[in-house]
Amino acid sequence: MTSTERFEAQLEHWLAETAQPSIPDDLPMLLAETARMRQRPAWAFPERWIPMSELTMRRWAARTVPWPPGLILVALLALLIVGLAFVAGTAHRPLPAPFGVARNGFFVFAADGDLIALDPATGARRTIVGGPAFDDRPVFSHDGTRIAFKRTTDAGTSIAVVDDDGSDLVILKVGDVDISDHLDWSPDDQQLLVSAETVDLVPYGRVGVPARKMAIVPTDGRGEAREFDLRMSAEMATWRPPNGDAILFRGDKDYGHALYLIDPAGGEPRPITPTTGGPYDYDLLIGWSPDGRSIAFQRETGPDHMQLWILDRDTGQERPLNTHSGLAPIWSPDGTRIAYYSADDVWQPAVADVDDPTSERRLASLIPDGWTMTWTPDGQRIVLSPMAAPHLIVIDPAGGPSLTTHWEASRAPSYQRLPFEP
Amino acid sequence: MDQREPVERARRGDHDAFGSLVTGSIAQLEAVARLILRDPELARDVVQEAFIRAWRDLPGLRDPDRFDAWFHRLIVNASLDAARRRRRRPIEVQLTPIDPSVSPGWGGSVADSAGQIADRDALERAFAFLSPDQRAAVVLRHYVGMRVPEVADVLGIPVGTAQSRLHRALETMRAAIDADERVELRAERESYA
Numbered sequence: 001m002t003s004t005e006r007f008e009a010q011l012e013h014w015l016a017e018t019a020q021p022s023i024p025d026d027l028p029m030l031l032a033e034t035a036r037m038r039q040r041p042a043w044a045f046p047e048r049w050i051p052m053s054e055l056t057m058r059r060w061a062a063r064t065v066p067w068p069p070g071l072i073l074v075a076l077l078a079l080l081i082v083g084l085a086f087v088a089g090t091a092h093r094p095l096p097a098p099f100g101v102a103r104n105g106f107f108v109f110a111a112d113g114d115l116i117a118l119d120p121a122t123g124a125r126r127t128i129v130g131g132p133a134f135d136d137r138p139v140f141s142h143d144g145t146r147i148a149f150k151r152t153t154d155a156g157t158s159i160a161v162v163d164d165d166g167s168d169l170v171i172l173k174v175g176d177v178d179i180s181d182h183l184d185w186s187p188d189d190q191q192l193l194v195s196a197e198t199v200d201l202v203p204y205g206r207v208g209v210p211a212r213k214m215a216i217v218p219t220d221g222r223g224e225a226r227e228f229d230l231r232m233s234a235e236m237a238t239w240r241p242p243n244g245d246a247i248l249f250r251g252d253k254d255y256g257h258a259l260y261l262i263d264p265a266g267g268e269p270r271p272i273t274p275t276t277g278g279p280y281d282y283d284l285l286i287g288w289s290p291d292g293r294s295i296a297f298q299r300e301t302g303p304d305h306m307q308l309w310i311l312d313r314d315t316g317q318e319r320p321l322n323t324h325s326g327l328a329p330i331w332s333p334d335g336t337r338i339a340y341y342s343a344d345d346v347w348q349p350a351v352a353d354v355d356d357p358t359s360e361r362r363l364a365s366l367i368p369d370g371w372t373m374t375w376t377p378d379g380q381r382i383v384l385s386p387m388a389a390p391h392l393i394v395i396d397p398a399g400g401p402s403l404t405t406h407w408e409a410s411r412a413p414s415y416q417r418l419p420f421e422p
Numbered sequence: 423m424d425q426r427e428p429v430e431r432a433r434r435g436d437h438d439a440f441g442s443l444v445t446g447s448i449a450q451l452e453a454v455a456r457l458i459l460r461d462p463e464l465a466r467d468v469v470q471e472a473f474i475r476a477w478r479d480l481p482g483l484r485d486p487d488r489f490d491a492w493f494h495r496l497i498v499n500a501s502l503d504a505a506r507r508r509r510r511r512p513i514e515v516q517l518t519p520i521d522p523s524v525s526p527g528w529g530g531s532v533a534d535s536a537g538q539i540a541d542r543d544a545l546e547r548a549f550a551f552l553s554p555d556q557r558a559a560v561v562l563r564h565y566v567g568m569r570v571p572e573v574a575d576v577l578g579i580p581v582g583t584a585q586s587r588l589h590r591a592l593e594t595m596r597a598a599i600d601a602d603e604r605v606e607l608r609a610e611r612e613s614y615a
Contacts, residue, residue: 007596008564014545015565019453024469027448034477035437156506 036255096419098142098187099241099290101333102377105144105164105416109392109409110136115149115166118407120376120394125407128166135160141189141219144416148172148183148192148219159183159194161219164416170221182236186264187244191216194225195237195249214249216264228262230269236285239264240313241292248295250282257281259297259311273297273311273318280306284328289335289354296321296329296338308340310354322357326350328372332397333379339397340373349373349384351397363395363402372412385412429486440477447490448473450566451497457561458501458554468504472496494566495576498558505554548598556591563588 024030096102106119108128115129115138129135129149138149144164151160151171159172174194184193195214214234217225228234232253240246244264251260251269255277260269273282278300286297295311301320308321308329321329327341335354342350342362353359363382373395374383382395392409395402431439448469455465455472476496483492552560555577562573574584 004592007592010541011545011560011592011595012564014542014549015457015561017542018546019450019457019565021449021453023445023449024452024466026466026470027445030470030473031437031441031444034440034474037474037478039435039481040478 093145094419095143095145096377096417098189099292099333100335101379102144102417103420104377105418107383107413107415108138108140108147109407109413110138110149111409115147115162116409117164117166118413128164129162129169137183138414139183139185140164140414140416141185142187142417143189144418146189146219147414148185150183159192159217161192161221170219172217172219172221172225173223174215174217174225184238185219186216186239187242190219192219193237193239193247195234212252214247228266230262232269234260235283238286238288241288241290243292248286248288250286257283259286259295272313272316273299276300285330287329287331289331290333291335294354296331298327298329306343308338310338320357321354322352322360324350324360330373330375332375333377337379337397339375339382349382349395351382361397361399363397363399374412374415377415377417383413383415385409425489426486429480429483429489433480433483433486435481437477440480443489444473444476444493447493451493454494454561454566455497455501457565458498458557459505460550460557464504465501468500469497472500475500491572491576494562495578498562498576499578502554502558544599545595548595551594551598552591556587556594559584559587560591 106117108115108117113134114127115135116125117128118125134152136150138147140147146161146163148161151158159174161170162168182195193216195212212233212235213227214237215225215227232251234249234251237247237249246261247264249260251258256275258271258275259273259282260271262269281299282297288295293313298306298308301307305325306327308326309318310321311318321338325343327343329338329340331338337351337353339351342348349363351361351363372385382397384393384395392405392407393402394405428439428443432443452469455468456462459465476493559573562568562576570584571581574581577584
């Protein structure tokens with residue numbers, strides 16, 4: 001036996017003795033608590049369809065080819081010229097209003113750990129953020145000039161921001177909030193609202209469940225994240241249009257869920273809906289109308305009947321969007337329509353006019369395992385990213401034919417908003 | 423035991439099937455968390471969190487045959503996250519009583535029980551030198567008994583990285599034990615002087 005083998009044998013023996021495995025005393029309690037919890041449905045797991053670990057491994061396995069020195073010089077000169085042209089071009093760059101209808105720019109999505117920009121008008125595709133880091137979940141700012149995204153490296157996960165051409169990378173100081181999975185730009189694009197799953201636990205009956213924190217971080221990278229003291233799990237936090245004077249989120253505590261508002265400066269969260277026990281109440285997507293007066297959400301109204309509701313923020317009145325079963329509402333840019341999944345029997349993308357409960361139009365043919373829908377900034381199309389297939393599907397909300405593109409994206413794209421031509 | 427059927431049932435919401443699955447593995451997983459964290463209280467929290475997450479997220483498991491690796495990954499990731507966020511908390515180290523009848527000794531290098539305690543302490547101290555990432559790799563390889571590719575799979579790192587992480591971990595431990603022995607030898611010499 002070599003000294004290494006002897007050492008490993010000693011180590012294994014010590015570990016076995018030290019471990020002393022025993023069934024935890026609280027196992028019966030844990031079993032009782034989980035028996036009361038509903039599981040997340042299979043469709044709620046993008047990773048189920050897209051093996052992110054495999055993408056990550058491919059990314060790490062990718063080799064980088066060193067550039068010849070001469071080529072580097074040429075590339076630097078080209079970058080300088082492009083940069084100067086960009087500075088000249090953006091000095092008076094007109095910007096769109098932060099909410100409402102805008103002109104379509106390009107869209108950005110993550111693929112194989114890089115951020116890809118694609119011009120849907122021409123099909124031109126380019127990598128705007130590459131490199132060894134695994135980048136994911138890009139979100140355009142309201143003015144269309146910057147992109148926030150989640151970056152994972154050997155050192156951990158962070159939030160990064162780049163300009164729309166991939167330049168000026170800024171890593172944001174998010175401290176403990178390092179598993180960011182939901183990013184929302186403030187109306188002035190100066191701050192990001194981050195809600196993230198953490199290892200901290202919040203009360204859930206007699207046990208704790210993973211908490212989702214909420215924090216605000218400046219997007220210029222010069223300030224630390226400010227975390228909210230909520231004493232509950234917070235999800236899908238989003239700023240109220242048009243000026244961000246409130247933050248809406250789904251709060252989760254002790255088997256109860258509700259929508260809450262909180263002042264961006266802090267203070268106590270205020271519930272604005274009844275607290276309910278259905279695990280998917282207020283889940284998947286919640287959203288402000290572009291004018292900030294109404295909120296759309298889903299809530300169970302009977303066994304297996306999830307319905308869409310609209311809450312008038314000023315009066316506190318709730319009304320169902322229609323009588324059908326529906327999930328995951330998303331407002332059109334002009335605030336007159338809501339796209340969602342009609343779920344009476346099978347999932348199917350649908351659109352309804354906000355003020356007409358009889359107006360549901362089911363769109364396209366059945367799309368299995370459909371997932372995130374995104375309105376184009378001009379409100380003329382809906383882009384859908386299915387879970388079961390990598391290609392994006394473009395849907396005409398007016399009922400025209402849908403188009404399965406050759407654009408492969410790991411998740412939903414984020415659209416650049418541009419001002420309309422004068 | 424073929425786990426595919428109970429995993430399939432648990433994925434479809436059969437809580438009894440889930441109970442039988444986790445009851446069979448929870449003791450070892452709790453030990454894994456305790457070894458990585460060296461903090462029984464924190465390990466208990468981690469196991470509780472991973473347990474709940476396992477139930478809630480089980481429908482997302484694509485391959486039922488990978489349940490064990492998946493559950494280990496939940497525990498290890500939760501442990502590493504907890505280690506990264508651990509505040510300055512007192513660490514309670516659970517000492518194991520020595521039972522000479524079941525302790526076969528340390529590869530013949532030390533014969534008496536006092537020597538066993540010395541070696542145990544040296545290993546304990548050396549293990550404490552490791553980072554949580556290194557401890558996780560060592561625990562999966564040398565306690566759970568996984569092969570290196572399995573360790574890499576659970577940790578979500580390339581096989582080469584797992585191999586080098588294990589190698590460095592053991593080198594660190596051996597260097598720490600060597601240093602320990604030199605200090606003890608010097609103290610012994612000084613006591614004779």
